[in-house]
Amino acid sequence: MAIRISFFYASLFLVIGVMLPFWPVWLESRGLGPAQIGLVMAAGMWVRALSNPLLAQFADRYGRPDRLMIFIAWAGLIVHFLFLPAHGFWALLAASIPATMFLFALMPLGDAVTMLKVREGDIDYGRVRLWGSLTFILTASFSGFFLQGRHPDSILWLIISFVGLTVLSCHFLPRSDTSGNRDFFAPIKAVLASRPVLIFMLGAALVQSSHGVLYGFATLHWRQAGIPDSVIGALWAEGVIAEIILFAISGSLLKRLKPIHFLIMAATAGIIRWLILAETSAIPVLIFVQSLHAFTFGATHLAGLHFIARMIPAKYAATAQSIYSSTAVGGAMALSTMFAGILYEKFSSGAYFAMALMCTAGLLAALWALRISRRISSD
Numbered sequence: 001m002a003i004r005i006s007f008f009y010a011s012l013f014l015v016i017g018v019m020l021p022f023w024p025v026w027l028e029s030r031g032l033g034p035a036q037i038g039l040v041m042a043a044g045m046w047v048r049a050l051s052n053p054l055l056a057q058f059a060d061r062y063g064r065p066d067r068l069m070i071f072i073a074w075a076g077l078i079v080h081f082l083f084l085p086a087h088g089f090w091a092l093l094a095a096s097i098p099a100t101m102f103l104f105a106l107m108p109l110g111d112a113v114t115m116l117k118v119r120e121g122d123i124d125y126g127r128v129r130l131w132g133s134l135t136f137i138l139t140a141s142f143s144g145f146f147l148q149g150r151h152p153d154s155i156l157w158l159i160i161s162f163v164g165l166t167v168l169s170c171h172f173l174p175r176s177d178t179s180g181n182r183d184f185f186a187p188i189k190a191v192l193a194s195r196p197v198l199i200f201m202l203g204a205a206l207v208q209s210s211h212g213v214l215y216g217f218a219t220l221h222w223r224q225a226g227i228p229d230s231v232i233g234a235l236w237a238e239g240v241i242a243e244i245i246l247f248a249i250s251g252s253l254l255k256r257l258k259p260i261h262f263l264i265m266a267a268t269a270g271i272i273r274w275l276i277l278a279e280t281s282a283i284p285v286l287i288f289v290q291s292l293h294a295f296t297f298g299a300t301h302l303a304g305l306h307f308i309a310r311m312i313p314a315k316y317a318a319t320a321q322s323i324y325s326s327t328a329v330g331g332a333m334a335l336s337t338m339f340a341g342i343l344y345e346k347f348s349s350g351a352y353f354a355m356a357l358m359c360t361a362g363l364l365a366a367l368w369a370l371r372i373s374r375r376i377s378s379d
Helices: 002-029 034-062 065-083 089-103 106-119 125-147 153-170 186-192 195-209 212-224 229-256 259-277 283-291 293-311 314-378
Strands: none
Touching: 002 034, 002 106, 002 125, 002 153, 002 212, 002 229, 034 065, 034 089, 034 106, 034 212, 034 314, 065 089, 065 106, 065 153, 106 125, 106 293, 106 314, 125 153, 125 229, 125 293, 195 259, 195 293, 195 314, 212 229, 212 259, 212 314, 229 259, 229 283, 229 293, 259 283, 259 293, 259 314, 283 293, 293 314
């Protein structure tokens, strides 16, 4: 079972390993400027923020998220071919919306399937999820070498190939049965009724979406600073190596620390990371800064999954995880990415100062959620 779930994460992160560092480069090759790149990327995130909870609700309603993932994966593969003839802002925007909606719906549904097995005591989340991070490293590193000197359309063909492999992996996911839920609004009510969950989601959304400038424009900025693609790929890979180490030891750490403590560490690391990136692109400094990705992304991701799993009933798992994904990685990230394009166009690396401010707000929200949780526990 662990091998099949690991295969899913590995396949999906092959796609992300090419898309995250090099998708803005491909969009630029099709005639888009920084602000337009930010808008195209943000639009897909907005649609995903709205559609993911509905798709997850369908999975919870009928109790088979694994079956829904097969359908979504095939749809994602088909719509990615719409990018082949697309040139210019409006055509790329039209293609990005369905492609992003289907591809990134797989992550929260996959996490829901995995966390159901974690609840049953069959697997350790960190140990299966780290295979996704490992393939991201390999892909980001080797795709940098592979793509150097090649036509930008090679980026698109790599992505399409890896989406096809993701489709195959979904067919091997273990059967996941829940009791099903016929009340459409019950999962949403369960989330909204918990004040600590809402405040936690706010903090996690601020920290995760603070990656907007990094994800959208780090590769472009580092290229302009004269850093070769091979080094850029290695920098992306280094961040995920640190993430893998955290995932590998997360099981033991979560026995000692609460998920909210992970979020506090993540927000603090984010403030440090973005303030440094605002000031320099020196490679020795970037090597240090990229190691903080273990906290800014990895710790936030683990905190979200485990906090929600502990606070929300299993029968609402897919919807609850999807609501978290839609806020922390969907709506908030869409806003961040949209404004990141505008800020980067005006201030270049100075846009990272806004990301540091977001992490400061996320830290305050995490401390607030911790205080409320302690008060509820004492009562």
